[in-house]
Amino acid sequence: QLQLQESGPGLVKPSETLSLTCTVSGDSISSNNYYWGWIRQPPGKGLEWIGSIYYSGSTYYNPSLKSRVTISVHTSKSQFSLNLSSVTAADTAVYYCVRHRTTVTTGWGRGTLLTVSS
Amino acid sequence: QTVVTQEPSLTVSPGGTVTLTCASSTGAVTSGYYPNWFQQKPGQAPRALIYSTSNKHSWTPARFSGSLLGGKAALTLSGVQPEDEAEYYCLLYYAGAQLWVFGGGTKLTVL
Numbered sequence: 395q396l397q398l399q400e401s402g403p404g405l406v407k408p409s410e411t412l413s414l415t416c417t418v419s420g421d422s423i424s425s426n427n428y429y430w431g432w433i434r435q436p437p438g439k440g441l442e443w444i445g446s447i448y449y450s451g452s453t454y455y456n457p458s459l460k461s462r463v464t465i466s467v468h469t470s471k472s473q474f475s476l477n478l479s480s481v482t483a484a485d486t487a488v489y490y491c492v493r494h495r496t497t498v499t500t501g502w503g504r505g506t507l508l509t510v511s512s
Numbered sequence: 513q514t515v516v517t518q519e520p521s522l523t524v525s526p527g528g529t530v531t532l533t534c535a536s537s538t539g540a541v542t543s544g545y546y547p548n549w550f551q552q553k554p555g556q557a558p559r560a561l562i563y564s565t566s567n568k569h570s571w572t573p574a575r576f577s578g579s580l581l582g583g584k585a586a587l588t589l590s591g592v593q594p595e596d597e598a599e600y601y602c603l604l605y606y607a608g609a610q611l612w613v614f615g616g617g618t619k620l621t622v623l
Contacts, residue, residue, distance in 0.1 A: 431612075433614075440601065440614060440615075440616050440617045441550075441552075441558065441601050441603075441614040441617070442614060443603075443611070443612040443613065443614060446612075454610045454611060455611075456611060457513075457609075457611070458513070490557060490558075496546060496605055496607075497546040497548075497563055497564045497605070498546075498548065498560070498563035498564060498567075499548065499560050499563070499603075502557050502558065502560075503557070504557050505557050
């Protein structure tokens with residue numbers, strides 16, 4: 395059974411780079427035709443797709459975040475990660491990692507709260 | 513900037529029927545946008561309900577159904593239960609730009 399688990403520092407200072415990791419178990423992170431993505435939700439607000447990486451390595455990012463986002467896969471560790479640079483208070487959110495295809499999401503993590511504060 | 517619009521809030525009586533919609537700023541929503549619907553209750557991660565317009569996950573109650581209606585994606589709840597009170601989000605895929613966009617969410621109150 396697929397399981398996704400987010401991990402991260404919990405607190406990041408403004409202007410620093412946020413780094414989160416999603417550990418995948420129950421399936422190979424190299425599985426064909428899956429995307430591995432990140433979604434976030436600021437407190438009291440809606441969901442926002444951040445970006446995804448395809449099993450082939452191609453990346454796709456939300457245009458509003460593209461200049462600050464990097465998603466990468468670490469196959470040997472069965473993990474994928476999110477780096478978001480130059481963070482501000484507006485980046486405070488619960489961050490979810492997901493596995494999906496074009497048509498459907500097939501697994502969600504429980505989410506991790508990331509707070510940006512000095 | 514692509515915007516996906518949902519009703520901010522709806523209220524329905526227990527046992528009633530309600531339809532939530534999902535519109536795209538780019539025009540009519542078609543099956544090629546592969547509409548997905550999610551339910552989220554306070555303090556919980558979103559739970560997938562519907563994918564590719566009308567397909568249900570194995571855990572989706574039969575009272576939930578998805579469709580295309582008047583150029584929008586739609587989620588209909590028939591025989592609403594108190595436990596259906598939640599926030600509902602749609603998700604559309606834009607193939608040309610290769611991006612996914614969530615709607616702003618609909619807060620459904622069962623009263």
